[in-house]
Amino acid sequence: MVTIKDVAKEANVAPSTVSRVISGHKSISENTSKKVKAVMRKLGYEPNVAARTLVTQKTKTIGLILKTASKEMTQNPFFTDVLMGISIACKKRAYSTIMTTAIESEELIAEVESLMKSKSIDGFIMLYSKENDPIIKLLKKNKFPFVVIGKQLQERDIIHIDNDNIEASELMTQFMIDKGHNHLAFIAEPDSYAVAIDRIEGFKKVCIKNNVNEFQIFNARPERNEIMEVVKKMKEQKVFPSAIITSDSMLNINLLSALYHYNIRIPDDVMTATFNDSFINESASPPQTVVNIHPEYLGEEAGIAMIKLIEDPNIIKKNTIIPTEIIERASTKRQENV
């Protein structure tokens, strides 16, 4: 292994000088800097991360806390996009990331505590927001820096990065109503995370404001047979809704599968739309109109905020709201040319 001493010897300088060259210390002369850099290249020197971490007490890595590392989570394009956004932002600033792998809550707490106490990371980005979360308590108790991707709940002194999900849902609902729909349905996951609650709220609000004839809210987990049940219920009603909004892509693809089964055509028999944009929606049968919530920006902003907080713990803790917008695709376009 080539160390800083090897470089120093070869360049006829002290190790401390080499160290200064590496960190771009201002008091180093042009000359020595050039000379040392040449030697570093020649010997293929690369700083030893562990040694540096040991003395600086900075790991330059950020921990990502997933609610659960289950397939439902890791396969959801929303999360992979958020993760990519974080990775890119971190890499640009010479930080790396490490993800929790716990499935169960107990296990997750232990994992987070271990990462924190073993000084493996400089801060955490939490990829969810939940009332009374024990992890938040743990981090606050230890005064360990972190930011949250998700809604601000009670806590005032925590940085949150989020969309305005109420507004996003209002946008989507109004869009449907403007298409002339008068009987809308909304499908959301039953476990009431802030996201779903807000989207339901936005939906209700706009339906009421516009005096929509009928609007319904269904709960289902993103599994095909649960959505099949929902569609079956819809069919048993006097009138089938003319527009269905799902609160997540995973619900949406299952809805499309159920509608396909019953040979209910989109957009002719019913129009559909959903939240989050990804290849799943773009390549769906048919391509789906969506509210793009820009998961990669959520991730990027979270990464930037986290690094700022690590490098200056006294920074003002302000939240960031990522804007959303509708992308219209075939699922809400009346087909003229058929």
Added chain:
Amino acid sequence: MVTIKDVAKEANVAPSTVSRVISGHKSISENTSKKVKAVMRKLGYEPNVAARTLVTQKTKTIGLILKTASKEMTQNPFFTDVLMGISIACKKRAYSTIMTTAIESEELIAEVESLMKSKSIDGFIMLYSKENDPIIKLLKKNKFPFVVIGKQLQERDIIHIDNDNIEASELMTQFMIDKGHNHLAFIAEPDSYAVAIDRIEGFKKVCIKNNVNEFQIFNARPERNEIMEVVKKMKEQKVFPSAIITSDSMLNINLLSALYHYNIRIPDDVMTATFNDSFINESASPPQTVVNIHPEYLGEEAGIAMIKLIEDPNIIKKNTIIPTEIIERASTKRQENV
């Protein structure tokens, strides 16, 4: 921060004794072990990873080399499943993982070289297999341990974890022929990675063996308009194929979208099937028959092999083949009850 010295002082032993307790050294008496462990718990001690790494020269982390960290890759369920498989296997053995984030090939080489030389990781798992890969050359030159998920090409002295993709494709093709199909189509990606080549080979072989009336191979990238073109071509033929196999889920969902557009119903007008199983196929319109290639096992086996190789560099380098099997779903089931 609580260090090994703090624990030693509190427990009235030497730091080296504490170290031995941590590593489960056999020559430690039951008594001291208990005493020291109690103190560790009491003080909330957690070993400092950087310090340990510095002296042992082992990071206990494994680098994952992605061909490219683009969305096409990170959103593909095949890869997220492989990644999860690796993570789980590593975590069980107290290893963590770190993923490359480079999009471009040049950038990737630099990233790998830096990770290697900065002693940030103990070994690499490559998530692709390519002829004349410069990264493989780099790793071999530096005698750095690694395993490959993908096909064995020239190199004999490298551990490979893979499926038998020829066989898997033979299985799938025979399955379709047994359904009575006599005009089959196969859609694969144009850039000829080993996986696609093998699947095409298996398809051809079985078609010829069974004297299939007509079989065709189409090339398309997994983008909707490219697949739309393919389907359009199919429609312009005298006869539309009665079964279409795609070599990847991403191609498959785009195919379904195109067929939906032309109102070609599955399985009535055409039967479809694809490789890799995930929620995408399970919740597709309609649910797809697939060859399950068990990406999570590929990952798990790769993780296990990698750790074995790190801990004993002289291990015999043998390959592992993960079995595959067909899961039949609606896309190939003749509907009796309509």
Added chain:
DNA sequence: TTGAAAGCGCTACCAA
């Protein structure tokens, strides 16, 4: 502008 040297927290060797 540069050098010398202490020390980060841990493991592992040599002694006891």
Added chain:
DNA sequence: TTGGTAGCGCTTTCAA
């Protein structure tokens, strides 16, 4: 079975 201690590769302080 346990203790003392050198040293992993680096940064940083103090001195020159």
